[in-house]
Amino acid sequence: MGPQEVRSLLEGVRTGQIQVNDALEQLKQLPYDDLGYAKIDHHRHLRKGFPEVIFCQGKTTPQVAEIFQKLANASNANIIATRASEEMFKASQELVPEAQYHPLARMIYRRQINTPQQGLVCVCSAGTADLPVAEEAALTSELMGNRVERIYDTGVAGIHRLLDQVHKLHQANTIIVVAGMEGALPSVVGGLVSKPVIAVPTSVGYGASFHGLAALLGMLNSCASGVTVVNIDNGFGAGYAASLINRLVGDK
Amino acid sequence: MGPQEVRSLLEGVRTGQIQVNDALEQLKQLPYDDLGYAKIDHHRHLRKGFPEVIFCQGKTTPQVAEIFQKLANASNANIIATRASEEMFKASQELVPEAQYHPLARMIYRRQINTPQQGLVCVCSAGTADLPVAEEAALTSELMGNRVERIYDTGVAGIHRLLDQVHKLHQANTIIVVAGMEGALPSVVGGLVSKPVIAVPTSVGYGASFHGLAALLGMLNSCASGVTVVNIDNGFGAGYAASLINRLVGDK
């Protein structure tokens, strides 16, 4: 309820068309209704371009399958379920035959034929063991309508492998950098290009990596400006954030 | 040195114009020279739109003043020095009279008259004590050529204050959210709008805030997709990353 509606309400009170008590009730009821409306509208707007996402961890297989089916029936959009087991996929596929599964990224998804193609997202990863997280980021970006360039196995200990790919980095709108262990890759990438870099620490490592803490701290303390960070192993979150950025840019 | 140059070199060897030893030397010297060049070019490109930045912490007052002067003489660009004391400002101002100081944000800067105006960055902060970090983010964004809308004192414990400003959030390209204590504000903002949200944890709080750790962890674990995080109290980093995003968008 905006100023216009409040003015109408007050005019109604003035002319006696609206009782004082009723007006009082309406004024009481409004705040979250109005905002709820705006929220819903916003959510609908959100959903237009981007699919809703099921976070499977902590859900049962039937729950996942049922939500997947519900979302699939509700629209033609791409559907994504992350951190999904193969068992969850099979249950989902029974209900939604066009469901697909990416075992490395542990994602179930339904892909539209005509997914729009926004600008380029580069996904770099440091080592082979970082691939599951990198693929989660890459597939999320693709399913959200971006072109994705994968630049894998470019750890900082062999810096020439990265330097060889710098031209690709320059072409991207946004760069997702996935690394475990010391998590130094985003700093190097962030120093090489002037694009937003989204750093994803992974739990790859052992000992004093403390399940990704070392990489996380490294990325938060990056000496390269323009690097922002998501949670450990949160490839989806990076892919989602990159898509939000790319959607701003549009067709550029 | 790309494939073309290598081919030329080899042709030179074949025709005898280039000695084998000289070719060997050139092949040895190339990789980082070439890349260094590209880097320099990239850096120059970077510098065209964005000013270079002095991180004053750990530098002496004369060092800061001298670097500030050097940068000021080198170009007409906006100059930024962060985490600067008033004493550093005074020393800088003696050398660069048009230097200005923002005591809350602890920034020294020189602002061009005609700073270009990219799209809108919203800077939200949760509480009064978060203002220094929020102002660092806001002023950085402004000096890097963005319009900035400040939405301050909108902590989640009084959620209506934020809800009242939602329309402003929708107008921004990028939203910087600054919060200490539990750091919950980015989750709420990230749930309300579908724009990239850059979360800045602050060291505001006491006890189990552990100097910003609580806010940092809260933001990294945000249940709202599209939230990325920078280091504790790193308002500059957030402003810089927002500017990188906005620059992608351009005049839109």
Added chain:
Amino acid sequence: MGPQEVRSLLEGVRTGQIQVNDALEQLKQLPYDDLGYAKIDHHRHLRKGFPEVIFCQGKTTPQVAEIFQKLANASNANIIATRASEEMFKASQELVPEAQYHPLARMIYRRQINTPQQGLVCVCSAGTADLPVAEEAALTSELMGNRVERIYDTGVAGIHRLLDQVHKLHQANTIIVVAGMEGALPSVVGGLVSKPVIAVPTSVGYGASFHGLAALLGMLNSCASGVTVVNIDNGFGAGYAASLINRLVGDK
């Protein structure tokens, strides 16, 4: 033994009715006896309204079943066993046929037909994965004689879902808020209502949630006044504390 009893004792000594040695013995024995008495009385009082509770973790299945039976035989009260496996339930049920099991909350219980009905406890939870802890809190509250309103899946990233339920929150005496990840929900709830809020962090999350640490710190640093916190995943503790509060209020 209070002042009155000591005076009587001394009078007995004075009149010769009590021997010095006997008086000395009584004075020696008293402190913990007296307090033990008061304790026992207190404990009995405690037990009148509230069932004793078996914490099953770290106990063997036969131990759990035997204690359950012993408690069940000792009174007509509701019996609760928390963190119980299904195997423990089956062993308990053999001995106490009216035993029931709530697999999600992992609780074995015997419910009286006429459990008294104190005032309302609201149990809010942020996400689906928080349900086991939320149900432990809710079932504990119910078995301890409270009416319970469940408000589930109201994470702060979709704040309108919570705002729609605010009227329910206002009706409760006490509100239990269960959340993992960033644990921001209690701050928002605590800002909306002026009732005691008991926050329960859960170990739901991954990476930098550090098994619930992020949610725990977030809740301890809540910017909303009136929020108190229990251990990670301690739904029982929250339900118990809410019952203590509600018992104070009584029928109001």
Added chain:
Amino acid sequence: MGPQEVRSLLEGVRTGQIQVNDALEQLKQLPYDDLGYAKIDHHRHLRKGFPEVIFCQGKTTPQVAEIFQKLANASNANIIATRASEEMFKASQELVPEAQYHPLARMIYRRQINTPQQGLVCVCSAGTADLPVAEEAALTSELMGNRVERIYDTGVAGIHRLLDQVHKLHQANTIIVVAGMEGALPSVVGGLVSKPVIAVPTSVGYGASFHGLAALLGMLNSCASGVTVVNIDNGFGAGYAASLINRLVGDK
């Protein structure tokens, strides 16, 4: 502006005494009125019994004094400012002569002559060094309309000192237990009485107390049911939560 004022306003509109435009302006001028009506009412209701509170840490002395004056002028309620320096007090007192200061609790306050008297809150503390936090809790409770019984210096290493006071604990509605070092006191108190216990860890200690972490963890892991915990050194939060509970109980 509460329901009564809004009704009067609407009556004024109905009778023509107030112009629609003027009414619209008044409704707009309420803080966040248009959107936050119900919230405002809630806040006003809140303010009837409980004073608004200024958290001084991170604010300047003039800011504190100005807010204190504004709050003092706005109502007759008790006014509280926590974590305040003596300098802040003096500045406040110049503007609000009836302001008082409690140096140990570091609180500035204005106390009404007729503060209502709700039920009893017991504030226990373990050691002398915990007194500042205990006093913050006690004074907050008093200013929010509760009777307060202080039971100080009752650390668990001399358990008889506590046992001697058990009868007082039984009379309280709510018990605040303040302890540093190992933070064991709430467990013992929680085992002795069946009342809600709000535990406040303090940063008192050294070495492996890690600025209150040991006490905090101890309290969160309390083996006594019914213990909830607030942030390290958060005496105000405990006093506030205790008042919320006591307000539920009312005159009982």
Added chain:
Amino acid sequence: MGPQEVRSLLEGVRTGQIQVNDALEQLKQLPYDDLGYAKIDHHRHLRKGFPEVIFCQGKTTPQVAEIFQKLANASNANIIATRASEEMFKASQELVPEAQYHPLARMIYRRQINTPQQGLVCVCSAGTADLPVAEEAALTSELMGNRVERIYDTGVAGIHRLLDQVHKLHQANTIIVVAGMEGALPSVVGGLVSKPVIAVPTSVGYGASFHGLAALLGMLNSCASGVTVVNIDNGFGAGYAASLINRLVGDK
């Protein structure tokens, strides 16, 4: 080799009975030999009263059995192997038929018929889940020649259970206190008696117990003087240290 031996050596050199080269060799060899001797003697002395102990964790089953047999053949002393699996026991028993197993304490041992009986060690534990560690401490103490009084299930939340046993505590030379969760029991015991208290934190608990960290920190910060602490779950270490103390006391 002490001054006397060196003097003899030098005399031998002087009289020509010992060659310079031989003397040089002897002087070279001495330091660690001598100390090694003392060590060996010390070790032998140590072994007289106390059995050698096999720490099984990280050893293979055949290794454990072989060492157990070797120790059993070498002397009549009590033999102890800690953190042993049942499989390790069976393999050991095949080689040493009189070997016994305590499944709760996870110890393999051979007990002499005539284990000497030093003074009394009290082993207190807070909860049922702490029993494995408490039994490891108790059995270690017994096998090292102490009488042991077990006082179990005396958590601080039911302080009267402990107070009823205070007379037993007064009779002991040394008191081992085993507790998980908040680890408060040693503080209470240490306040009640003036005997050395050895505190053993256990990993019993969940959430913010952080696998025994909470109990460990609580015990290190004990406000009761005279409390010393061993590693989490280190019942053996506590039993061993108590035995060293009791051996000092001897028959007293």
Added chain:
Amino acid sequence: MGPQEVRSLLEGVRTGQIQVNDALEQLKQLPYDDLGYAKIDHHRHLRKGFPEVIFCQGKTTPQVAEIFQKLANASNANIIATRASEEMFKASQELVPEAQYHPLARMIYRRQINTPQQGLVCVCSAGTADLPVAEEAALTSELMGNRVERIYDTGVAGIHRLLDQVHKLHQANTIIVVAGMEGALPSVVGGLVSKPVIAVPTSVGYGASFHGLAALLGMLNSCASGVTVVNIDNGFGAGYAASLINRLVGDK
């Protein structure tokens, strides 16, 4: 007031020499008398051999001086105040002229001429910077009636310095080992002798010593059996615990 005095009091009541009311008063005036009889006896017994101790940290200078005076007047015992500033000493000395100060150990004390001499306590320290804590331990032990041998500056990096002193270690009943940095000294000492070793980690170090955490963890994980640990920098606690052990041994 011990059993003898209570018996006398009761005899006085029996014979009529003491009025019942007066007896009641006397029993009341004992600290926490009515309830805490056994405790008081324990405390008195405790006090016979061992002085009461003032922990000055967190107390004001006048508080310290007043308590010091009160204790000094109450008995002839040695009086100890730890973590005391020189200013606290001067204030105490004004009230108790025979007070002395040990600036390194930061202790105020009054020493009886005829402090009894129990057996030997060895205090080893690793480095010069550990001396304040080592002296606190040594002086505490002396004031509690033990002979003390100081073996300082024997860090494990120069192991021969320690090995040279092994004979002294063998003569002690109890050995206190004070070390910062990696805290390895207790393991080496514990391996050399079969006496109770009380390890005191100090906050000496920098960087990854984390204010004594490294030393603390090292000592808790000591591979030498019989090592127990106190809080970081808690020299007093080690001296106190050693005295409790030595008192058990008596004149041996």
Added chain:
Amino acid sequence: MGPQEVRSLLEGVRTGQIQVNDALEQLKQLPYDDLGYAKIDHHRHLRKGFPEVIFCQGKTTPQVAEIFQKLANASNANIIATRASEEMFKASQELVPEAQYHPLARMIYRRQINTPQQGLVCVCSAGTADLPVAEEAALTSELMGNRVERIYDTGVAGIHRLLDQVHKLHQANTIIVVAGMEGALPSVVGGLVSKPVIAVPTSVGYGASFHGLAALLGMLNSCASGVTVVNIDNGFGAGYAASLINRLVGDK
């Protein structure tokens, strides 16, 4: 391809024996050839003495076997794969029959008959459970061309066992010290000899060892100069670093 091969290639181009296109192709086929020439040379040089190494953790069995085969075919060098399962070994052995497996060190390797013999590396370990890490260090050193002396089971609690071996330590160029629990051994070794000591903390221990953190911190805080540290359980890294040092020394 080293300098010699590139020179030959260029000579071939000069004399016309090699076409420019073919030469270009060859230079391209080097991994990252065009840009990374100097790197390649470095790598080739590296590989002359040292084998390439496969880090198996996070790789699939077929991946490991395939890379192992590829490396084995590419040169006659020693091949190392670390953190390898027996299953990975079997798959590798099918492809490379001369592959061997060290189950304790969890390494697959192919050893040349004529591995060069650089100077001596001593590998000390503290306890039996540290052997897997120690063997990884020792075998790595051997396969990289060093003579290795193993000095095992020399924990600091039995310091004489180490002292007896000091002469061996003096003969080594570099000493690797492997220890879990309190990690004190490197300090003692570093104090005894003036050679570079590489300390390897292991995750051996329990409770407050926190999976090797205690040992790691202890080693980082070593009071012995000249000690450097690698990651927890990183025996390979220590063996590799020792080889780099030994290679500097050469035949000395």
Added chain:
Amino acid sequence: MGPQEVRSLLEGVRTGQIQVNDALEQLKQLPYDDLGYAKIDHHRHLRKGFPEVIFCQGKTTPQVAEIFQKLANASNANIIATRASEEMFKASQELVPEAQYHPLARMIYRRQINTPQQGLVCVCSAGTADLPVAEEAALTSELMGNRVERIYDTGVAGIHRLLDQVHKLHQANTIIVVAGMEGALPSVVGGLVSKPVIAVPTSVGYGASFHGLAALLGMLNSCASGVTVVNIDNGFGAGYAASLINRLVGDK
């Protein structure tokens, strides 16, 4: 006193030129001689090339000056005192006029004219704020007889600055890499060269650098083989370890 001197002494005894008692005295006067013979030799040998070092932190100014003087008088060697204040320097200089001070490295030293020149140590640092630690490492290396090449301000965010200096890195025997914030530089350097890399994390940074923890963890998890790590800010330790390595290499 080395083997030669002892042999001479024994010869003197044999020939009667030295009395047995005098010989005994001489052997006794060696520091810890009787027991520590081999150690002494080692120490003397150590001292020949390398100066003894005073760690000033935790020592008083007079202590530092006195030890400095004592060391200066005892030999002609270079003398080093680390973590020294200017005040300590002035006091030392009064006693040892040729003492010098390096304020950035906070070292007092006396440098011989003819310090021997071992091979090259490279000291790289990432940023300006790392210079104090880098200079401590460099000056330590120089005073211990190494040539030092400083390569400063080569953070990974501007990787070309490092790449330009790679040829210098190849010339060094050992490379010390000093970096704060994310501490990524050692990984990049370790990947570029096959020399031992000693990584020094610094406490430079803020927020989630946690006083150097981020850099420390990053370096321990380096994906480049051959990197070993010292404590945070321990430039001296790195310089010392590099010197030990270089001394092995000798004049090569």
